[in-house]
Amino acid sequence: MRDVVARHDPASVADEVARRFLERMAEAQARGENPDVALTGGTVARLVHRRIAELAPEHAVDWTRITFWFGDERFVAADSPERNADQARADLLDAVGATRVNEVPASDQAGSAAEAADAYSASLRSEGSGEFDLVMLGMGPDGHVASLFPGAATLTDHDHIAAPVTDSPKPPPERVTLTFDALNRSRAVWFLVTGAEKAAATARAWAFEGTVAETPARGISGPSITWYVDQAAAGLSRSD
Template sequence: MTAPDVRRHDDADVLVGDVASALLDRLEAAQARGEVPQIGLTGGSIADQLHRELARRAPDSAVDWSRVVFWWGDERFVPRDSEDRNARQAREALLDHVGIDEANVHEVPASDEVVTAEEAAEAYSATMRSEGAGFFEVLMLGIGPDGHCASLFPGHPVLEARDAIAVAVHDSPKPPPDRVTLTFEAMDRCRAVWFIASGEGKADAVARALAPDGSIEETPARGVRGDETVWWLDAPAASGLPT
């Protein structure tokens, strides 16, 4: 694993445009090699902007979206039609518009499909074992102001999860309280991890995540590294980093 690559952009629009270009290029290259790339999506406002930009560019891209496999780094354990679900956000902004193969979209089971978040985590893990490639081409992650990524929160017991793909999260400090998240071990199995952060509210967390010293317990985003790790930042999100 190499040191993180930090890429700074003037504003959120430039950031989104550059991430979209890089992702499309990467998917095109993987498909040109004869692969069916598997990617992990994230939620949040900057991810929503990215998904909409990808959908806008899709008609002019060489990416065959029916030959892309979709996963999520985490999901809220709520009913399938809830606006809180990351998958619903991604479907409305991207997946409903680009000609996907529904068999390639792997959502975490919802609370109206299974009884507990533990059951959802077990089912998601089983699907990843049977349908996953063993690694992500790209796993996209956000970072919270507290330094969390996916649903791995500072000081939370699930930070210690081992020998597991996905686990249930209860008592999340950010609502809704029940969630399912990939573990550090699962997220580290990536050709590329891309953190995407926008806004001054993320600046302190970004700085802590990229600092030479610090703990994963305090800043969980420090704990995820791929073969390549890129931090895509707009100027406000990067404002706490050394110049």
């Protein structure tokens, strides 16, 4: 089932997502749960993370009881500002005192992207709950999610939790990504998509017909999928 929440601009999308995220975490913890959450990178994700940090004092969330993961990661040095983990720590995780943060090994911590993927898979097996409470995903103008790109072999990888990417069409070429099988083991998936350059891919992702090979976002399934979009990404004008 897909729900769509449309707001005017990226800032209002970030505010909506941040508020719903904090409410979801507080409610889960009130039920005695310790949620596993997969974060995403990208411009809108950074807006969301910063807004969550700003609103966090207003909500009863114990950040030491949330286990954070990443849907994908660039295989670069640990101190690289390009890493999703580095950005998430700067914008959110360090600010709120998160203690359970599981990062993909960096290029100076693993010999190859394949080794990093294997290590990350092992961490998910040993430290994960077996199911994400929430996965947050961005989407590129080509319809890719995480580092699952159109036409890539990883789109049909059912043997791994995390897989290496060595030929990413956008830099850097080496990455580690969760596979669809891993991403779809989630109670809820939230897409965070803004900008007119995403409108065509959004339309393909929502269409009744189409292929995952052309638009990888179509490969995301699960009991609850919500698209948080601005009017531009939804193909709407400000007057619509």
